[in-house]
Amino acid sequence: MTDYTLYYWPIPFRGHFVRYVLAHAGARWDEPGFDAVVSLKNEAVADQAYPFMAPPLLVDHEAGRRLSQLPAILMYLGRKHRLVADEDETLRIVLDAMDVLTEITRWHGAQMWDRAAWATFAGARLPRWMQIHERIGRDHGLTAEAGFALGTEAPGLADLVLAALWHTMVDRLPGLRPLLHEHAPAIEGLADRIAAGPGVAGVIAAWKDRGPLYCAGEIEASILDMLAG
Numbered sequence: 001m002t003d004y005t006l007y008y009w010p011i012p013f014r015g016h017f018v019r020y021v022l023a024h025a026g027a028r029w030d031e032p033g034f035d036a037v038v039s040l041k042n043e044a045v046a047d048q049a050y051p052f053m054a055p056p057l058l059v060d061h062e063a064g065r066r067l068s069q070l071p072a073i074l075m076y077l078g079r080k081h082r083l084v085a086d087e088d089e090t091l092r093i094v095l096d097a098m099d100v101l102t103e104i105t106r107w108h109g110a111q112m113w114d115r116a117a118w119a120t121f122a123g124a125r126l127p128r129w130m131q132i133h134e135r136i137g138r139d140h141g142l143t144a145e146a147g148f149a150l151g152t153e154a155p156g157l158a159d160l161v162l163a164a165l166w167h168t169m170v171d172r173l174p175g176l177r178p179l180l181h182e183h184a185p186a187i188e189g190l191a192d193r194i195a196a197g198p199g200v201a202g203v204i205a206a207w208k209d210r211g212p213l214y215c216a217g218e219i220e221a222s223i224l225d226m227l228a229g
Helices: 015-024 034-042 070-080 087-104 115-139 157-172 174-183 185-195 200-206 217-228
Strands: 004-007 057-060 065-068
Touching: 004 015, 004 034, 015 070, 015 157, 015 200, 057 070, 065 070, 070 087, 070 157, 087 115, 087 157, 115 157, 115 174, 115 185, 115 217, 157 174, 157 185, 157 200, 174 185, 174 217, 185 200
Parallel strands: none
Antiparallel strands: 004 057, 057 065
């Protein structure tokens, strides 16, 4: 029997945040297919076993709990699997990651990228996010070769979130890796180490030849167009 069920679209994007944590914790989980996610999402609120707007939705079978909203899911898993050393700083990194996802998808695809907007984002805004996380890590002794984001002795939720954010981005959109290497080499090293670790490496391998690459849809096509140009 599985420990968890994750309802999310068959794409990396937000899903990899949960997948990385579950894999690192050695948990067993299943992911119902696209049609099942659509069906659950579109149920009338009165008919839903747990009211929510959109995936991800996590079911913890052992605890009999359901959780919506990615930050809530991550903090729940982090506490349950003893991956949170500093709750406030960990939550801050989780929320940073959500902001980066919102920005790179232009508010979840509300707008497509154009050359001028992308130049501003890739030239200033995205590097600043990278530098912020680099500074946090460096302040806790992180280097490209060793250490963890909040100075812990083992990977914590903060490290898994940073890896899910930055490694997924530069792995699926390799045109952005030079930017991460320039502005956050310690975070790049951390993300690569987490990605090569037990469990997480299996998640990445399972998605190696699967599409969509990153966030799917027209906004993914828009990002790829910017990178190609």
